[in-house]
Amino acid sequence: MNILKRGQAGTMQSSDLMVIVEPADKLIIEIESTVKKQFEHLIRARLEQVLDKFGVASGRISISDRGALDYAIEARLETALQRAGGA
Amino acid sequence: MIVELTSGPDIAAAKNLIKRNGLSFEEGFDELFGIHESDELVAVGARAGNILKMLIVEPSHQGGPLLGEMATALVSRGLDAGFESLFIYTKPEYVRTFEALNFTLLANQGRAALLEYGNGLRNWLAAKRSLVRTGMNGAVVMNCNPFTKGHLYLAESAARQVDNLYLFVVREDRSLFPFDVRFRLVQEGVRNISNVILLDTSRYIVSGATFPTYFLKQDDPVARIQMELDITLFSSRIAPFFGITRRFVGTEPNCKLTNSYNDTMKRLLPDYAIELVEIERKEALSGVISASRVRELMARNELAQLDDYVPASTLAFLASEAAEPIRRQLQFDMRR
Structure with missing residues (x-):
């Protein structure tokens, strides 16, 4: 799918994350997290997995995470992508 | 539930909550939000353009989800309004609280601190790296x-x-x-x-x-x-x-x-x-x-x-x- 407009999902609550996806020329993933030092690589892997599943090849994916678990990351990104049109 | 405060009595209650907690109420915001519990206003926050201000949670209700709920609303509205970056002025003792919400400290002057949601400054500097000269x-x-x-x-x-x-x-x-x-x-x-x-x-x-x-x-x-x-x-x-x-x-x-x-x-x-x-x-x-x-x-x-x-x-x-x-x-x- 293509990201056609800005899509946002999630909250800034503890154990949740906020995802913002926007159109861009290439794929850019920006991760802010209170547990970035320990888990950035795992968060990134999970985001990439979802992006793969939806065939997203370009867009700016920004997340700010407060220690969300895998399934929350997946669900929030999926929702943001759907809101960004096309999924 | 979070609501926009527009009526006279609601705004008066917000003023009261803000003043009671040591901030001054400043006119000139685009939106003012509040959260009620048992008919009592327990949290407020306002947005003026790309600046978030007057963000207060009643001390008896701190430590729960209210701050996150208020911050989510203010940040989402700010991003919806088209701002790439959102800023907050707060007291230095609250810097850690906002850092836990993924705000980044830009400057602390002793009596006030300025934070930015996300990493706009770092990204801006990174984009200018090719202009850096020695000497x-x-x-x-x-x-x-x-x-x-x-x-x-x-x-x-x-x-x-x-x-x-x-x-x-x-x-x-x-x-x-x-x-x-x-x-x-x-x-x-x-x-x-x-x-x-x-x-x-x-x-x-x-x-x-x-x-x-x-x-x-x-x-x-x-x-x-x-x-x-x-x-x-x-x-x-x-x-x-x-x-x-x-x-x-x-x-x-x-x-x-x-x-x-x-x-x-x-x-x-x-x-x-x-x-x-x-x-x-x-x-x-x-x-x-x-x-x-x-x-x-x-x-x-x-x-x-x-x-x-x-x-x-x-x-x-x-x-x-x-x-x-x-x-x-x-x-x-x-x-x-």
């Missing part, structure tokens, strides 16, 4: 509303005293001349100075976020705090990135606020091993050159005199068809 570097920050022979003189004098001069044009679009015009006139005006590196201030120097009162030209305690934050941010984050050790300003005979900004720099910059260099204003035959004088002449339609004050490149624009709306605006403002 003895200076900086000058100018609004150039519009670019005058005074600005040119300041840039030339400063450029002679350093290896590279970073010339930051104020990005904030709150002046008569729009940013792209101001920037282009500077670009044309300084193109013969070989060691000038031209860039804009983004949201991080003299902006609506770092120093909003600058654009209101009022000198009060709030303005003092803001200019200290603005200068701290420049000195601690921006200057080290570009290797800037001198900041140049023109002496300021007219504007009290700019003068006190210069004084504050004189006081704070040495702590960061940056020297403030004041350069005497250039005078035309008829007096000190300033952009406000240029605007005054335009308002009176005395374009012939402008030659004394602005370089040829600026003059060409001021007399052009494209500047007609600006001239008309000035003449209209004067008649009012």
Whole structure:
């Protein structure tokens, strides 16, 4: 799918994350997290997995995470992508 | 549940909650939100453009989800409104609280701290990495509303005293001349100075976020705090990135606020091993050159005199068809 407009999902609550996806020329993933030092690589892997599943090849994916678990990351990104049109 | 507060009684309750918790209630917000529990207002927060303010959770309700809920609403609304970056002023003791919400500290002045949601500053600097030069570097920050022979003189004098001069044009679009015009006139005006590196201030120097009162030209305690934050941010984050050790300003005979900004720099910059260099204003035959004088002449339609004050490149624009709306605006403002 293509990201056609800005899509946002999630909250800034503890154990949740906020995802913002926007159109861009290439794929850019920006991760802010209170547990970035320990888990950035795992968060990134999970985001990439979802992006793969939806065939997203370009867009700016920004997340700010407060220690969300895998399934929350997946669900929030999926929702943001759907809101960004096309999924 | 979070709701927008618009009715008189709701706003009065918000005022009360804000004041009871040691902040002042400031008018001039775009949106004010509140959260009620058992019919009682327990959290508030407001957004004015890209600035979040008056964010309070009643102490008896802290430690729960209310702050996150309020912050989510304010940030989402701000992003929906099209702002790339959102800022919050808070007390230094709350810096950690906001860092836990993924805000990044930009500057702490002792009585107030400025934080940004996300990593705008880091991204902005990263995008400018190719402009970084080694050597003895200076900086000058100018609004150039519009670019005058005074600005040119300041840039030339400063450029002679350093290896590279970073010339930051104020990005904030709150002046008569729009940013792209101001920037282009500077670009044309300084193109013969070989060691000038031209860039804009983004949201991080003299902006609506770092120093909003600058654009209101009022000198009060709030303005003092803001200019200290603005200068701290420049000195601690921006200057080290570009290797800037001198900041140049023109002496300021007219504007009290700019003068006190210069004084504050004189006081704070040495702590960061940056020297403030004041350069005497250039005078035309008829007096000190300033952009406000240029605007005054335009308002009176005395374009012939402008030659004394602005370089040829600026003059060409001021007399052009494209500047007609600006001239008309000035003449209209004067008649009012």
